[in-house]
Amino acid sequence: MRLRKKHWARPELEASHIVITDQYAHKGKWSEEFKNNNEIHLELGCGRGGFISEKSKQNLGVNFVGIDLKDEVLVVALRKVIEVRKVEGAQDINVRLMPLNIALIDDVFAQDEISRIYINFCNPWPKERHNKRRLTHTKFLTNYKKFLKPGSEVWFKTDDTELFEDSIEYFKEGGFEILFSTYDLHNSEFKENVVTEYEAKFTDLGMKTMFLQAKLK
Numbered sequence: 001m002r003l004r005k006k007h008w009a010r011p012e013l014e015a016s017h018i019v020i021t022d023q024y025a026h027k028g029k030w031s032e033e034f035k036n037n038n039e040i041h042l043e044l045g046c047g048r049g050g051f052i053s054e055k056s057k058q059n060l061g062v063n064f065v066g067i068d069l070k071d072e073v074l075v076v077a078l079r080k081v082i083e084v085r086k087v088e089g090a091q092d093i094n095v096r097l098m099p100l101n102i103a104l105i106d107d108v109f110a111q112d113e114i115s116r117i118y119i120n121f122c123n124p125w126p127k128e129r130h131n132k133r134r135l136t137h138t139k140f141l142t143n144y145k146k147f148l149k150p151g152s153e154v155w156f157k158t159d160d161t162e163l164f165e166d167s168i169e170y171f172k173e174g175g176f177e178i179l180f181s182t183y184d185l186h187n188s189e190f191k192e193n194v195v196t197e198y199e200a201k202f203t204d205l206g207m208k209t210m211f212l213q214a215k216l217k
Ligand SMILES: C[S@@+](CC[C@H](N)C(=O)[O-])C[C@H]1O[C@@H](n2cnc3c(N)ncnc32)[C@H](O)[C@@H]1O
Pocket: 001, 044, 045, 046, 047, 048, 067, 068, 069, 070, 073, 100, 101, 102, 103, 120, 121, 122, 123, 196, 197, 198, 199
């Protein structure tokens, strides 16, 4: 995603109480940040925030952390959360946003702190020499396992068949069991889908959404 630099993005993020900019200060203490012991679910590469704002609204008993590398998209996500969740002034909302390179994520969450991960339409990195950058690659799964509770799930969506099929292998190699998978989510029996911005765009272009749920053994 090519984005024009928004110089106002960082100050706007830093001014919000739902954006975490001291990312490494909360490791092992995320329940204190949310002021409850509810499960915490992550969305990796949350983009413009359509998914996390809707998912967190539908699941008020779960805490959500949306992570993205780019301030320019995270600030759009922040505005989306504020709009959908009507958060003005509210301190107890069940969602936080965090600028972070996911490669560093195991420095941010402690063992057993996270119960689910959502990965929606991550970059497919099609060249073989770049495969290790895929957010579902075994290298990343090894990192996620450092903070996922046993029995946790990863829910993964993509429009890219090669990434989807390779990811099934990554999950199996990484000690996950595939609970459900489909090449056509929108025509499957799975009914609790929340559509993301990329998903809407690809669907309009006639592309199918592939989806799997993998469970850590
Ligand atoms: C293709 S977009 C998908 C956005 C959203 N999930 C959706 O489905 O509409 C991928 C997002 O992942 C973010 N991203 C890619 N690599 C990342 C990394 N290593 N750490 C954090 N975010 C990353 C990008 O900035 C981008 O917003």
